[in-house]
Amino acid sequence: MNSTVALAASNGSEQAMAPLCCIVGATAAGKSALAMQLAEARGLSIVSADSRQVYRGFDIGTAKPSHEDRRCVPHYGLDVVDPEERYSAHRWALEATRWCDEARSADRSPLVVGGTGLYVRALVQPLDAVPELDADRRAALEPWLASQSLHELQRWCARLDPVRAHLGRTQLQRAIETALLDGTRLGDHLARPQTTARPVRYLVVDPGPALALRIADRVQAMLAAGFVEEIERLRTHIPADAPAWNASGYGVLRQYVEGTLPRSAAIERVIIETRQYAKRQRTWFRHQLPTEAVTLVNPLEEDARDITLAWWDAAQQSDGVHT
Known part of the structure; x- marks a missing residue:
């Protein structure tokens, strides 16, 4: 049974077929803040759809939610595997299905939040057609x-x-x-044309041209929070070829820590690398999501929170859109 069918059939109730709500967007766009406001206001649990936050120990550079946020709102999908382990969209979708069920069992609707489009698609579209490799x-x-x-x-x-x-x-x-x-x-x-076993609604968070500056500010904030020190700790016991090192910024700053790249050059490369990644994310969400299921929000606008709450409430009153 693929992940989508499992998600829809897991409890067979009307609640199981309520629209799956996903807040998506590029890195540093402002997804997490809006998701936290919504989750606290409506009593939700957050399922992280982030291919970098699944790795244990890689915290600052992946912008994992703070311990305070995790105390306020239950989070799933964080610290799932060791840094040396490969982790696929298919595996995430299977586990996300279970996390959504766990949230519902605790009387908290799940809210999928993240910037890894392939993870989101794996959850809402059948994966049987994608070959499993030896x-x-x-x-x-x-x-x-x-x-x-x-x-x-x-x-x-x-x-x-x-x-x-x-x-x-x-x-x-x-x-x-x-x-x-x-x-x-x-x-x-x-x-190939796909259909889902359940309706889906997307809130795409995009601050527009301000994203470039937000990325630069976030990199500086990560450095101030101990990004370099985190890498110094990790490199003492995590192999250089571990998949977790592929997260934006880690490989470049590790070069600085190892003395092969000046600090200023490393920081500039991290910013450029992150902006390039964000550009790919924005392109993916712009072209891969069905427009009829998408609501756009600029987190810098004064009514961003109201739009987010209204998006959620409207989804709960509809049968969603099949993608």
Whole structure:
């Protein structure tokens, strides 16, 4: 049974078919603040859809919710696996299904919040069509993929699966793996028409041109909170090839910690890297979500909180939109 069917059939009640509400957007857009305001006002639980926050110990650079936020609102999807472990969208969707059920069992509706679009899609669309790759063959291919530059991965992907050649390193690796190990294109699988087993509503958080400055400010805030010190601790016991190091900023600042990159240059590269990642996220949400199921909100506007509350309340009164 795929994750979507499991989500819809898990308790068979009318509540299970209520619209699944997702707050999404680029990194530093302001999703978490609006989600916390909504969750506190409506008694919700938050399910994190963030491919970086699943790793234990990688806290500051992934902007994990504070301990205070976690005390105020139950959170799922944080600190799920060790940094050395590979974690897929398919696995997240299966576990997110269970987390949503746990939230409902505690009389708290789940609210999916995050910037990893593939995670959200894995939860709301069937994944049976996406091939499962042999774990041993993937492990054998991993060292070669890890040794390739981003440019080289893009070049390979442009030949093997062109529609995915513009994506980030993790998505490029997955596309190349699928093409080489399964003989098919992941882009073709994901482009097939899909239907969901439940209605979905999306709140897309986007501050517009202000996002670039927000990213720079967030990087500075992370540094002030001990981002470098966190990396110094992690590198003493986490292997350099651990998947968790792929989170934006960690690899570059580790170069600074190891003395191979000046601090000012490292910070500038982190900001640029994060902005590039945010651009890819914004593009994904702009083109991959059904417009009829999307509400846009600028978190910098005075009525952002009111829009968010109204979005939630309206979703609870409707049967949603099937994507």
